[in-house]
Amino acid sequence: xxxxxxxxxxxxxxxxxxxxxxxxxxxxxxxxxxxxxxxxxxxxxxxxxxxxxxxxxxxxxxxxxxxxxxxxxxxxxxxxxxxxxxxxxxxxxxxxxxxxxxxxxxxxxxxxxxxxxxxxxxxxxxxxxxxxxxxxxxxxxxxxxxxxxxxxxxxxxxxxxxxxxxxxxxxxxxxxxxxxxxxxxxxxxxxxxxxxxxxxxxxxxxxxxxxxxxxxxxxxxxxxxxxxxxxxxxxxxxxxxxxxxxxxxxxxxxxxxxxxxxxxxxxxxxxxxxxxxxxxxxxxxxxxxxxxxxxxxxxxxxxxxxxxxxxxxxxxxxxxxxxxxxxxxxxxxxxxxxxxxxxxxxxxxxxxxxxxxxxx
Amino acid sequence: xxxxxxxxxxxxxxxxxxxxxxxxxxxxxxxxxxxxxxxxxxxxxxxxxxxxxxxxxxxxxxxxxxxxxxxxxxxxxxxxxxxxxxxxxxxxxxxxxxxxxxxxxxxxxxxxxxxxxxxxxxxxxxxxxxxxxxxxxxxxxxxxxxxxxxxxxxxxxxxxxxxxxxxxxxxxxxxxxxxxxxxxxxxxxxxxxxxxxxxxxxxxxxxxxxxxxxxxxxxxxxxxxxxxxxxxxxxxxxxxxxxxxxxxxxxxxxxxxxxxxxxxxxxxxxxxxxxxx
Numbered sequence: 001x002x003x004x005x006x007x008x009x010x011x012x013x014x015x016x017x018x019x020x021x022x023x024x025x026x027x028x029x030x031x032x033x034x035x036x037x038x039x040x041x042x043x044x045x046x047x048x049x050x051x052x053x054x055x056x057x058x059x060x061x062x063x064x065x066x067x068x069x070x071x072x073x074x075x076x077x078x079x080x081x082x083x084x085x086x087x088x089x090x091x092x093x094x095x096x097x098x099x100x101x102x103x104x105x106x107x108x109x110x111x112x113x114x115x116x117x118x119x120x121x122x123x124x125x126x127x128x129x130x131x132x133x134x135x136x137x138x139x140x141x142x143x144x145x146x147x148x149x150x151x152x153x154x155x156x157x158x159x160x161x162x163x164x165x166x167x168x169x170x171x172x173x174x175x176x177x178x179x180x181x182x183x184x185x186x187x188x189x190x191x192x193x194x195x196x197x198x199x200x201x202x203x204x205x206x207x208x209x210x211x212x213x214x215x216x217x218x219x220x221x222x223x224x225x226x227x228x229x230x231x232x233x234x235x236x237x238x239x240x241x242x243x244x245x246x247x248x249x250x251x252x253x254x255x256x257x258x259x260x261x262x263x264x265x266x267x268x269x270x271x272x273x274x275x276x277x278x279x280x281x282x283x284x285x286x287x288x289x290x291x292x293x294x295x296x297x298x299x300x301x302x303x304x305x306x307x308x309x310x311x312x313x314x315x316x317x318x319x320x321x322x323x324x325x326x327x328x329x330x331x332x333x334x335x336x337x338x339x340x341x342x343x344x345x346x347x348x349x350x351x352x353x354x355x356x357x358x359x360x
Numbered sequence: 361x362x363x364x365x366x367x368x369x370x371x372x373x374x375x376x377x378x379x380x381x382x383x384x385x386x387x388x389x390x391x392x393x394x395x396x397x398x399x400x401x402x403x404x405x406x407x408x409x410x411x412x413x414x415x416x417x418x419x420x421x422x423x424x425x426x427x428x429x430x431x432x433x434x435x436x437x438x439x440x441x442x443x444x445x446x447x448x449x450x451x452x453x454x455x456x457x458x459x460x461x462x463x464x465x466x467x468x469x470x471x472x473x474x475x476x477x478x479x480x481x482x483x484x485x486x487x488x489x490x491x492x493x494x495x496x497x498x499x500x501x502x503x504x505x506x507x508x509x510x511x512x513x514x515x516x517x518x519x520x521x522x523x524x525x526x527x528x529x530x531x532x533x534x535x536x537x538x539x540x541x542x543x544x545x546x547x548x549x550x551x552x553x554x555x556x557x558x559x560x561x562x563x564x565x566x567x568x569x570x571x572x573x574x575x576x577x578x579x580x581x582x583x584x585x586x587x588x589x590x591x592x593x594x595x596x597x598x599x600x601x602x603x604x605x606x607x608x609x610x611x612x613x614x615x616x617x618x619x620x621x622x623x624x625x626x627x628x629x630x631x632x633x634x635x636x637x
Contacts, residue, residue, distance in 0.1 A: 113447045240470070243454070244461055247446050250410050255514070256434025256462035301448035 027305050030298055034312040041316045042091050045323045049087060050330060053079050062088070090216040092225065093280070094322045095315035097213075098287060100228045100277040102314025104270035105288030106295065106307050107235055110242040111263050111270075112172055115296075118289040119274040122179035122267075126186035127156025128278040133193035133205045145208070149279035156182050157271045161264075169260070210334030211282030213322050224276050231273045232311055238266060239304035246303070284336045286343035287314050293350060361386040361549040362407075362518060367416035369399075369406055376402045380416070382568045382578050384551055386517075389544040391560030391581075392553035394570035395593055400553045401442075403570070404520050407551075408439055420518060434462035437518040438511035443503045443527055449494035452506050456481055459513035481513040485539065500527035508536060512543065519543070521552040525559065537563040557598065557609040561585040569593065585609060 047058045061075050061083045104119040112121070120126075131152030135145035142148040163178040164170050190209075194202055235242075241262055244252050249259040274288070295309035321338045362384040369376050376399040384390040392400055406413040409425055418425045421436055428436070438459070446455075459481070460474040482488045487505050490498065495506060504527050511519055521540070525533040533556075541563055544550050554560050560567050561581040569576045569584055571593045577584045590598040590609065599612045610618075 244458055246448055254439040256431040258430045301450050302454055
C-alpha cells in the first residue's frame with residue numbers, strides 16, 4: 001500500500017493527474033513490468049550459448065565492462081570476446097530490431113485503421129531484399145549490402161506513396177494496393193537476381209531473406225539503436241494523435257488533427273526504422289503484426305499504451321527467438337523461421353479465442 | 361455566427377448544389393431538412409472543409425473558413441457524423457475524451473479537467489453506465505449518443521450534427537432534441553439535419569429546407585414547414601394538421617384514412633345512440 005502511494009506521488013510530480021473513472025495506474029504498472037520482463041530476458045539470454053561459460057563468469061565480465069571501476073584485463077580473454085563482443089551486441093540488436101518492428105507495426109495498424117497490417121505492407125521488405133541481393137551479386141558497385149538494402153527499402157515505400165497520391169490525398173485502399181504492386185515488382189526483381197547469381201551468392205541471398213543476427217556487432221548497435229530509440233520516442237509522443245487518426249480521416253479533421261500531415265509524418269518515421277531494421281538483419285516476419293495485438297490484448301487499444309507495450313514485447317520476443325536460434329542446434333537457425341513458427345499458432349489462438357474483441 | 365453565401369459544389373461534372381445561401385444566428389438551433397440525396401451531407405462537408413467547394417464562401421464566427429487552420433477549426437466547430445465503426449475497441453470514455461483533443465497542450469496533454477469534462481458529457485446524455493464498454497460493440501443508437509457526448513466534450517461554439525437521431529428509439533430521439541435545445545440555449549449554434557419534419561418544426565428555432573435545386577425555404581418552423589413547401593419537396597405526400605395547438609405533419613394517406621374512420625365511427629356511434637333511444 002505504502003509502495004503504491006509512493007509510486008503515485010512520483011507520477012503526480014511528473015505531471016500525471018488521476019481522476020476517478022480513468023484508471024491508468026494499472027496500465028502504467030503493466031508497462032513497467034513489461035520493461036522488467038525485457039531486462040530479465042536479456043539477462044538470461046547473456047548467460048546462454050553454445051559455448052558454455054558459467055553464469056558467474058558472464059556477469060563478472062558484463063559488470064567489469066559496465067561499471068566505471070571495472071577491470072577488464074583480469075577476465076579470461078576468450079570468455080570476454082564471446083560475452084562482450086558477440087552475445088551482448090547481439091542481444092542489444094535483437095532488442096532494437098524488435099522495438100523497431102513492433103513500434104512501426106502498431107503505427108501502421110493505427111494509420112491504416114486495420115489490425116491486419118504489418119510494417120512490410122508498403123513494400124519495404126521486397127525493396128530491401130532487392131537492394132541486398134544487388135549488393136550481394138555486384139559487391140563492386142555498392143558500398144555495402146546494408147546501405148543498398150536501406151536505400152531500396154525506402155525507395156520502394158516512397159514509390160508506393162507517390163503512386164497512391166492523387167489530388168493532395170492518399171486514400172488508404174490505393175496506398176495498400178500501390179504497396180502490393182511495388183512489392184510484387186521488387187519480388188520479381190529479386191527473383192531475377194537469384195536467377196543470374198552464382199551458387200554462393202544465391203545461398204547468401206536466401207540466408208539474408210530468412211533474416212538473422214549472425215553478424216551483429218557493436219558497430220550495428222551504435223548505428224541502429226540511437227535512431228530507433230529516438231524514433232520510438234517520437235512515435236510514442238504521437239500516441240494520442242494516432243488514436244484520433246485511427247477513427248478515420250474526417251473524424252481526425254473535426255478533432256483538429258490533419259490526417260495528411262500526421263499520417264505522412266508517422267508513416268515516414270515508421271518506414272525509416274523498419275527499413276533500418278530490415279537492412280541490418282534481413283526480413284523477420286510476424287513481430288510487427290503480432291506484438292501490437294498482444295499489446296492491445298494486455299492494455300486495450302489506446303495507442304499511448306499500445307506503442308510502448310508493443311515495443312517492449314517486440315524486444316522480448318526477439319531476444320527469446322534469437323536465443324533459441326543460436327542455442328537449439330550447434331548450427332544457427334535463421335531467426336525468421338522461429339518467429340514464424342512460434343507466431344503463427346499464437347495468432348491463430350488469438351483469432352479463435354479473442355477474435356471478436358480485437359477485430360470488432 | 362454561421363453564414364453560407366452562394367456555395368457551389370460538384371462531384372466531377374455532376375453538380376450537387378449551386379448557389380446555396382443561408383444564415384444561422386448565435387444560439388440558434390437550426391434544422392436542415394430535405395429529401396435523400398439532395399446534398400445535405402455534402403453541404404456539411406463543404407462547411408467543415410472536408411470537401412473543397414468551387415465558389416462561394418462560408419463564414420464562421422466572423423472568419424472565412426478558408427483562412428482557418430484545421431487546429432483552429434476544431435476549437436470552433438464540432439461534428440457528429442452519421443454513425444460509423446472504428447476498427448479498434450476503444451472504450452466509450454476514451455472516444456469521448458478524444459473530443460478534448462483540440463484543447464490539449466503540453467507533453468502529458470490530457471489533464472484532470474479534460475477527463476472530468478469527458479465524464480460530464482457522458483452524464484449530460486445519461487449514458488455514464490456505458491463509460492467502460494467497448495465503443496464498437498454498442499448498438500448504432502448508443503454509438504450516436506456517444507458521438508453526441510464527444511461533441512459536447514469538444515466544447516465548441518458551433519455544432520454540426522448529421523442526422524443525430526436516425527438510429528435512436530423514440531424516447532432517445534426526444535431526449536437528444538431536448539439536449540440540443542439546452543445546448544443551444546447556452547449560446548452554442550447548432551445546425552442539425554433531420555428527416556423528420558415534426559422534429560424540426562417542434563424543436564428548432566429555424567429551419568432550412570433544401571431540395572435538389574438548392575434552398576427552398578428558410579425561416580421560423582411555422583412559416584417553413586407548411587403543406588406548400590412539403591408538397592414542393594415530397595410531391596403531395598404530407599399534410600399539416602393542428603392537434604391541440606401543436607402542428608403535426610402527417611402522411612396524407614393516414615390523415616385521409618383517419619378522417620374516414622372518424623366519420624365511420626361517429627356514424628356507428630350515432631346509430632347506436634339512436635338504437636338506445
